[in-house]
Amino acid sequence: MNTDENPKRGDITLVTGVIGADTHIVGNRILSLGLEEAGFKVVTLGALTPADEFVKAALETAADGIMVSSLYGQGELDCRGFRDLCIEAGLEGILLYIGGNLVVGKQDWDSVEKRYKEMGFDRVFANGTRVEEVVEILDKDFAARKKPARKKAGT
Amino acid sequence: MNTDENPKRGDITLVTGVIGADTHIVGNRILSLGLEEAGFKVVTLGALTPADEFVKAALETAADGIMVSSLYGQGELDCRGFRDLCIEAGLEGILLYIGGNLVVGKQDWDSVEKRYKEMGFDRVFANGTRVEEVVEILDKDFAARKKPARKKAGT
Amino acid sequence: MGSKTDDVTLSAAAIPADDFAAMRAENLARWPTGAEVDLEEAVEFHKSLPEHKQLGWVMRQAVREGRCLTQPRGGFGTLELQLELMRALDRDGMADIVPTTTDSYTRNEQWTQAETGIEESKRQGRSMLNGFPMVNYGPRETRKLIEAIGKPAIVLSGTAMPRLTCEIGFAAGYSGYLGSGIAYTTSYTKNTSIAEGIRNYQYLDRLAALYLEHGVELHRRQPGFLTGTNVPPSIAITVAVLDTLLAAGQGVRNYGLELGQTLHLIQDSAAIRVCGELAQEYLAAAGFDDMFTPVTSLHWMGAWPQDDAQAAALVSYGGTLAAVGGAVSVTTKSTHEAYGIPTPEANAEGLRTTRMAIYLARHIRLDDLPEFKAEVDLIRREAKPVIDKVLEMGDGDAAQGAVKALEAGVLDIPWSPNRFVKSRVMPARDADGYLRIYDPADMPIPKDVMAVHEEGLKKRAEAEGVAYDRDLAVKSVYEISEPLDRLLPFPWAAE
Amino acid sequence: MGSKTDDVTLSAAAIPADDFAAMRAENLARWPTGAEVDLEEAVEFHKSLPEHKQLGWVMRQAVREGRCLTQPRGGFGTLELQLELMRALDRDGMADIVPTTTDSYTRNEQWTQAETGIEESKRQGRSMLNGFPMVNYGPRETRKLIEAIGKPAIVLSGTAMPRLTCEIGFAAGYSGYLGSGIAYTTSYTKNTSIAEGIRNYQYLDRLAALYLEHGVELHRRQPGFLTGTNVPPSIAITVAVLDTLLAAGQGVRNYGLELGQTLHLIQDSAAIRVCGELAQEYLAAAGFDDMFTPVTSLHWMGAWPQDDAQAAALVSYGGTLAAVGGAVSVTTKSTHEAYGIPTPEANAEGLRTTRMAIYLARHIRLDDLPEFKAEVDLIRREAKPVIDKVLEMGDGDAAQGAVKALEAGVLDIPWSPNRFVKSRVMPARDADGYLRIYDPADMPIPKDVMAVHEEGLKKRAEAEGVAYDRDLAVKSVYEISEPLDRLLPFPWAAE
C-alpha cells in the first residue's frame, strides 16, 4: 500500500467502531489494523458503541472520517439520524462510511445501499469487503476533497 | 395387497417395458415384480424396447394394459403416436400408463402430464412413484371399466 | 446489570435459597411482564408436557439411542413471525430441537428499544429485530410458541445479562437455555466484568436448579463457540469445563457442552471426545458424579463464503463432522449465513441437508485411527495445564480462578470484544488443516505442545511462501469465506 | 454393430495395424461426417493444445500434485446449447475436466433419429435430446467446443457401440474418452453380446493407441459404475481389472478407473485403494508395467432423493468421499439429479459444492484406521477369486474369460438389462451402511467372505424387524432416495 499520495494518509484521522448493541468485533478490528498499517491515524472504539460516542470521539480527535461497522442486522435502527448527530456536533463535512451485514436477512443490495445513503452515509460497503479495497476508495475520496481537514473550518 | 377385488387381478394381463433407446431397467423391473406379486399377469419386454414391440406383445398376449417406462429424457420423442399405433393394431380401448423421468430436465409437472395425456396415455406417473400406489390406481381403473377384457370385443 | 449482588464476594458456591428469593423478586420487578412469572404454575406446565417436548429428557434419550439431533437458530421480531418460523423449522426443517433466538436489544436489557423494534417490525411488515423480544411479550404470550410445535424448545440469547430473559423463558415453557458466564461475557460484551457475567449466569443456573428441586429437569447448555472465530478446541474446552463447574455448583445436573467446528474431521472428533471426558474428570474431582454433559457440535462459526453452493458444502460437512464425532446434537446454519438471518425456507433447508449428511455418516467413527488418538492426546495436554492453573489461581474456586486467569491472560480468548480479556492469543490454521495456536501469549501451554503447533504452522507458511507471522492468523479468519478460485483454483492454466 | 469383425475369434490381443486400417475405413464410411476425420490433422491439433487442455497430462499431473479434480456430466441437443453449457461448466462451475455427454440415439448409432432430435430441439428452443449428437455435427463443428474452453474435454457416451463416435471425438480434439467393453455392454444394452461390445471397445482402445504411436497420449477411462445400482466394490473392481487388461492389450497406457460411491466413507476409501492396486497387480502379471491407472470416484449413481436440500448432502458428501479416498478425480451430479438433466446453473452449483467439500477434506486419510484395513482386505478376498476364475475360464485371455464368465454367472452384474448377463447377484446395504452381497448367485465368492456379508445383512434385517430375504435388496435400491422423514424421523413423538 502506497502512503505517499496526496493528501498524506498520516494527516487523516479515522474513528472506527461497531455501532449499537453489536458485538461483532473481528471485521472491525481487522479493518482498524489494516487502516493503521496503511498509514492512517485510527481511533478504535471497539464493539458495542452507541452512536453518540462515535460523534464525541470524532470531535475530540478532530477526525476526518467515521468508519461504522454493523453486522448484527439492527444497524438500520441504530444508524437513524447518524448524519444529523454529526451535523448537530458541527461535523457536517465529515466522511461517513458504513460496512457489514447492514440489514436483517438477505436483501437486495441496491435498496440497502439506498437506505443507508439516505441516512447520510457517503459510502456503504457489503459484508466481505476487503481492507485493500477500502483503503483505495478512502484515498480517492480524500483526494477528491483535496484538503481533508477542511470541514473543521466549516461551521 | 388384496387380490380378491372385482375384476380379479389374475384375469388382467399387463405388458411392461422401457421404451426407445432407454436402458434404465431397474424401476421397470421392480414395477414388474411388484405387479406380479400383486397378482397381475405380467409380460416383461425389458429395456430398449421399440414402440411397435409393445403393441405386438399386447396383441399377442391379449393384454389389458401397457405399462411404459421412460427415464432417459427422450420419451417425448419415442412416445409420439403411441396411442395411434395401438388403434391401428385394433387395441383402441387398451389402458396406457407411462411413468418415469418423462422429459429432458426439471420441468413443470402439469405441463408434462398434459403433453403425455395428449399423446393418448390414460395416466402419467412421475419418477419416484411406488408400486403400491400403481396397484391401487390400476384396481380403480379396471374396476371402473368393469369388464377389463372388453376392449378385445371392441373392433 | 447493576444488581445488588455485585458486591458480594464472588465464589462458585450455590446461592442460598433466601438470597435467591430476594434476588428473584428484585429481578422480576424490572419490567412489567416479570409479574406474570409464577414458578408453581410454570412447573405444572413443564410437567404437563410430553417427554419428547422436554429437552432434558430428549438429550438423555438421544445419548441412550446414539442419535445426533439437529437444532437451528432462529428469531424474528414479532410473535406472528416467530410462530411461523418455529412451525417451519419444526415441520419443513424437521428440527429435533426448535430454537428461539432473542434480539440484541433484549440481550442487552434494552427493553424499551426492543419495544420500538416490535412496533417498527409490525409497521414495515418485516423483522427489524435480529431475534424475538421475549421479555416484552412475556411468558403468557410466548407460551403460544411452545404450544405451536411438537418438539422441545430452547432459548438462544447471547448475552451476559440473562436474568430476566431466563425467568420469562422457563415460565413460558422452554425446557432448554443456552448461555454461560465465562463464554458469553468474553464474547458478547465490552464493558461487563467477568465477575458480573458469572454472577448473572449463576442466577440462571440457580433458577434451573430451583425447577429441578420442583421435579422439572431443564436442559442448560454452555455456548462453547465463544467468539466463533478460530477458537482452538483446547480453549473452548477449558472454558466449557469451568462453566460446567460453575453450573454444577448451583445445582444444575443436565448441562450440554457446545463446540464450534474447526472443520477438521479428526480434530473435531477428538475435541468432542476430550470435551466430554475432561468435563467429567473435573466434575468428579470437584465431587460431582451425577452431571449429564452431552456434547453438541456447531456448524462453522467463523466467516462464511458468499456463494450458496460453496456454503452448502459447509452445511453438509457440518452434519458429517457432528455425526462422525459422535455429537449428541448439531446446531445448524444455512447457505444464507454470510448475508444475514436466513429465511425460514433457507433455515429449513440447512436442517435437511445436515440431517441427510448425518444419515450418511451415522456409522462412521474414527476412534481407532492413530491420528485421532494423537489429537485427543494433544488437546488434553493443551487444555489440562490451563484448567489446572486457572483452578489453582482461584484456590480451587472456578469463579475466582476464571476472573483472575482472564485478567492475567493465563486464560485467553481470541478476538474477544471484552476489555477484561487480553485477547492476545492468536490462532491460525496449519498446513494439515488443523486449527493451531500461532501465539499463546500468556497461556501456560507446554513447550512440547506448542512445538507441534509451530511445526504445522511453519509448514503452512513455507508451503504458501509467506512469512511466519501473525498475518497467518488474520488470513485464517478469512480463509473459509474465500471464493473457490482462491481456495482451490484450476492449477495449471496460464490464463 | 454388424461389423465384419464379429466372426473373428475374440481375443485380448492387439488388432494388427493392417486389419485396423481396413476396419477404420469401413467404419468412417457409415455416416457422412466420417469423411472429415483426418488422423494426421487431428494429431497436429492435439499437439498444438497446451498441456493443461490435454487430459492425459492433466490426470498425471493431478497424481503428482495430489489433487482431486472435478468433472461433471453434460450434454444438450444442439451445438449452441452445448457451447453455452460447456462454458458455464468451465467458468461458473470451475470444472477441471469439461464433459460432452452424447445423446442416446447417438449411443445407439441411430443418427437419423438424432438428426430429427437436433431439428426438434432447434424448433422448440429447448433440448429434446439427452446429450450432444457428436457424429451428426462431425469433428469440424464439434471442435468449436474444444476451442471454447480452457480445460481438457472428455467424451461421455454410455454405449456398446462407440466406433464412430470415438473417431469423431478424438478428431475433434477431445483428449479423454469414457467407456469400456464389459462395463458398458452389461449396463447399457439388451441384445448386444459381450463379445461384440468388447470388440467395439477394442476398436476404440486401438484407436487411442494409434494416437499414442503418433505421440499423442489420450486419456481412456473405464466406467466402473456399471448399472449404477448398488454395485458392490468387488464387482466393479473385477470388471475394471478385466477392462484394463483389454485396453492394455490394444496399447493404451493412460487409463482411468471409475468407481461409483457406495456412500460409506470407509468402504469407498478402501475400494479406491484396492481398485488401483489390483489393476496394477494383474497388469504386472500380464506383463504390463507402464500403465497409468488413476482412480475416479463417482457421486452416488443410484436413485436420488427428490428434495434439493437432501440431494445437496449427497453432492457434498460425494466430494468428501472422493477427497478422503484419495481419488484423482470425482464425477459430480447436481441437486436436480432425481428430476432430470440439470440446468447449466444447477450443474455448476454441484461442481462448486463438491469442490468446497474437497477443499475441506483434502487433508484427511483413513489409511491407518483398522476398519479401513479390514475392508481393504475383504474387498481383495472378494474380488481376486472372481478375477482369477474369469482369467482361468479364458485360459489367461481376459476377453474370452469375460464372455464365458458372464454367461456362466461366475461374473455377474446386479440389475443388468443385458440378456447375456445372468443378473442374479443381489446386493443390499447392511446394518453398518456397507454395501454387501445378499445373494452371490453363481459368483465364486469365498464362504468366509460371504459370512461377513451375511452377518451384516442379518443384523440389519433384525434391527429393522423385517425378514431376511431379497426384499432387502429392493429396499436398498430405494433407500437413498427416500424422504428424510422415513430415513431419520424425529423418533419420539407419538404424532
Ligand code: B12
Ligand atoms: C463470527 C460471527 C459471530 C461471533 C462474533 C464474535 C465477535 N465478538 O466478533 C459471535 C458468535 C459472537 C456472533 C454473535 C451474533 N451474531 Co454473528 N456472525 C458471525 C459471522 C459468522 C462472521 C462475522 C465475521 O467475523 N466475519 C469476518 C470479518 C473479517 O468480516 P466482516 O465482519 O464482514 O468485516 C469485514 C467487512 O464486512 C468489512 N467491514 C466491516 N465493517 C466495516 C465498516 C466499514 C466502514 C467498511 C468500509 C468496511 C467494513 O471489512 C471487514 C474486514 O474485511 C457472521 C456471518 C458471516 N459473515 O459469515 C455472523 C452474523 C454477522 N451474525 C449474525 C447474528 C444475527 C448474530 C447474533 C445476533 C445472533 C447469534 N447468531 O447468536 C449474535 C450477535 C450478538 C450481538 N449483540 O451482536 C448475523 C447478522 C444477521 C443479519 N445482519 O441479518 C450474521 C450475518 C449471521 C447470520 N446469517 O445470521 N456472531
Ligand code: B12
Ligand atoms: C441408475 C441410473 C442410471 C443407470 C441405469 C442402470 C440400468 N440399466 O437400469 C445408468 C448408470 C446405466 C444410467 C444411464 C443413463 N442415464 Co440414468 N439414471 C439413473 C438414476 C440415478 C436412477 C434411476 C433408478 O434406477 N431409479 C430407481 C427406480 C426404482 O426408480 P424409477 O426408475 O424412477 O422407477 C420407479 C418409478 O419411476 C415408477 N415407474 C417407472 N416406470 C414406470 C412406468 C409406469 C407405467 C408406472 C406407473 C410407474 C413407473 O416405478 C418405479 C419403481 O418405483 C436416475 C436419476 C434418479 N432417479 O435418481 C438417472 C436418470 C434417469 N438418468 C438419466 C440419464 C440422462 C442417463 C443417460 C442418458 C446419460 C448418463 N447419465 O449416462 C444414460 C442413459 C443411457 C440410455 N441409453 O438409456 C437422467 C434422465 C434425464 C432426464 N429425463 O432429463 C436421470 C434422471 C439423471 C439426471 N438427472 O440426469 N442411469
